[in-house]
Amino acid sequence: MIFDDPTFLLAVLQIIWIDLLLSGDNAVVIALACRNLPANQRLWGLVLGTLVAITMRIGFAGVVTTLMTVPYVKIFGGLLLVWIAIKLLSPDCSEENDHVECGDTLWRAVRIIAVADIVMSLDNVIAIAAAARGSMELLVFGLIVSIPLIMAGAAIVMAAVERFPIVVWAGGALLGWIAGEIIVSDPFIAEQLDAAHHHNVWLFGGLIGAAAVLSLGYLRRRHSRRENPDLI
Numbered sequence: 001m002i003f004d005d006p007t008f009l010l011a012v013l014q015i016i017w018i019d020l021l022l023s024g025d026n027a028v029v030i031a032l033a034c035r036n037l038p039a040n041q042r043l044w045g046l047v048l049g050t051l052v053a054i055t056m057r058i059g060f061a062g063v064v065t066t067l068m069t070v071p072y073v074k075i076f077g078g079l080l081l082v083w084i085a086i087k088l089l090s091p092d093c094s095e096e097n098d099h100v101e102c103g104d105t106l107w108r109a110v111r112i113i114a115v116a117d118i119v120m121s122l123d124n125v126i127a128i129a130a131a132a133r134g135s136m137e138l139l140v141f142g143l144i145v146s147i148p149l150i151m152a153g154a155a156i157v158m159a160a161v162e163r164f165p166i167v168v169w170a171g172g173a174l175l176g177w178i179a180g181e182i183i184v185s186d187p188f189i190a191e192q193l194d195a196a197h198h199h200n201v202w203l204f205g206g207l208i209g210a211a212a213v214l215s216l217g218y219l220r221r222r223h224s225r226r227e228n229p230d231l232i
Contacts (some may be wrong), residue, residue, distance in 0.1 A: 006073065011024065011135070015128055015142040019149050026053040026146075027153025028171040029116045033089040033109040035161045035168070041106045048106075049113040050150045056117040057128075059141055071188035073206055077119040078183035082213055084116045086176035089168065090224055112142070147228030172217055173210040180209020 030053070034045035128142035160167045183189070184205030193201055 008043065008135075008138075009030050012141065013140060016145055019128070019142060019145045022148055023104055023149040023153055025174065026050075026117060027149045028174055029084075029088075029114055029120070030150065030154040031157030031161060032168060032171050033112040035158055037106060037109060043107055046151055046154050046158070048110050049154065052110060052114045052146060053117045054143055054147055056114070056226050057146065071186065074182050074186035075188070078179040078181075078209070080117060080187075081119045081134055081175060081179035081182065082209060082216075084112060084170045085213040086111070086217045086220055087126065088175070089213070090173045090221055104139075116175070117180070169214065169217075172213050175208040176213030177206040178206035178209070179213070180207065187200050 030046060030049035034042055034049060037045050087163060157167065157171065161171075181202050182203050184193075190198075
């Protein structure tokens with residue numbers, strides 16, 4: 001019986017642990033993108049956002065290894081994620097416009113989630129695929145386990161955002177950190193750096209990414225409020 005194999009059980013535990021660690025970034029994106037939705041659309045945003053995240057992971061499972069080794073792909077993806085994080089820090093639409101824009105808001109949120117997940121799903125799938133060691137059953141298991149973790153994480157973050165608005169900035173900083181790490185791990189940049197300082201470079205990239213998102217997000221938010229004082 002397959003569950004009697006210690007190697008298989010160890011791989012299962014590794015995949016569950018990886019999912020616990022890596023589902024957080026997807027949950028943050030979903031929560032920030034859906035935080036302005038009307039109450040009756042938030043559940044749909046959470047469900048659709050999670051489905052998009054899982055679909056991205058499945059879609060990348062076959063091509064992820066090739067993509068991650070192509071120079072400049074991670075640089076482009078990281079910069080795209082920085083821009084998404086900055087947009088998520090923008091002030092909400094004013095209450096007087098909510099009624100007009102409600103119909104499109106859900107799909108705008110889903111589009112934001114889809115683009116962000118295109119970038120972040122690369123590393124997530126690589127980690128799960130590595131733990132699966134070529135087993136399609138384990139790979140599918142890892143993707144299935146991701147679903148409740150992402151949904152639960154997004155629901156918790158959304159609840160925290162409502163009570164503590166600073167969580168929005170913490171989420172933006174996290175996405176900036178991930179973007180910075182993605183950029184400095186690009187093959188082109190990695191070739192220019194000393195392998196002995198690899199960890200320090202990742203740390204530096206994460207710090208720069210987080211700082212860039214927070215500073216540019218603040219400036220964009222300030223500009224938007226100046227243009228429209230009704231924004232909260």
